[in-house]
Amino acid sequence: MASAAFTRLREPLMSQRCTFRLIAMAAVATVLSAGPWAVALSRGATSGRQLPKDPAEAMAVFENDVEEWGNGPVSYLFLPEELEEWKELETDEERREFIQWFWDRRDDDLRDSRHLFKEGFYTRVAHTNRRFSEFPRGWRSDRGRVWIILGSPDSATTAFATDFSAELEIWTYNTYGGILRSAAVVLGEASSLGQMEVAFINIGPGIREIHGGRVGPGVWPQYLYRAFEIVRKAVIVNPTLKRQQ
Secondary structure, eight states: OOOOOOOOOOSSTTTTTTOTTTBBBBHHHHTTTTHHHHHHSSSSOOOOOOOOSHHHHHHHHHHOTTTTTSGGGGGOOOOOOHHHHHHHHHHHHHHHHHHHHHHHHTOTTTTTTSSSSHHHHHHHHHHHHHHHSSEEEEGGGGGHHHHHHOOOOOOEEEEEETTTTTTEEEEEOOOOHHHHHHHHHHHOOOOOEEOOOEEEEEEEETEEEESSSSSSSSSHHHHHHHHHHHHHTTTOOTTTOOOOO
């Protein structure tokens, strides 16, 4: 059952489409057990403090710190098995080899010296650092996390949440365009995706947290985890690429 503040569903564009309501009520236990990516969404999992606002600078800052690389924004992209492998690495040489392999798996043209996916990723990271000044700031904010993984929303509006008497910022993603749509096509799940809405609730001056529609701000809806999962899997274009041991 959706939050009372949002009972109107978007009309499907195709008969097979279903509407993802990311402000749907989700049990806290379900959210917390949603998988290894929950670690990347917790406040304590991202220890980086730098907030580079230029894409090239962001790439340099996070890619050059091999010990803390896995605690930076790239943690939002980890698959469960990748996270486990990363945790087992002991030397900087092993970490550098892993980082190269990690990005190569997501490179659609290994012959090209440029890595367009990697560049796009750090462009989004830098954008969140410029745009979101709440605490935690930039890429570590709830809005930053969603922006980095799903990209920019197709529209953003505000509404009033009657259950918390607070203002909501609502991002709408038309999944027939953008990162999520492309990911769904790759995985053959496009027919199951309609419009999605992500709601952020204002909990203080300049501070907005994800709104799950159940017990309060900061509750991540399970549908959002599903959207993240779709993107994480689909961006891997070289799944059989072996890592140097």
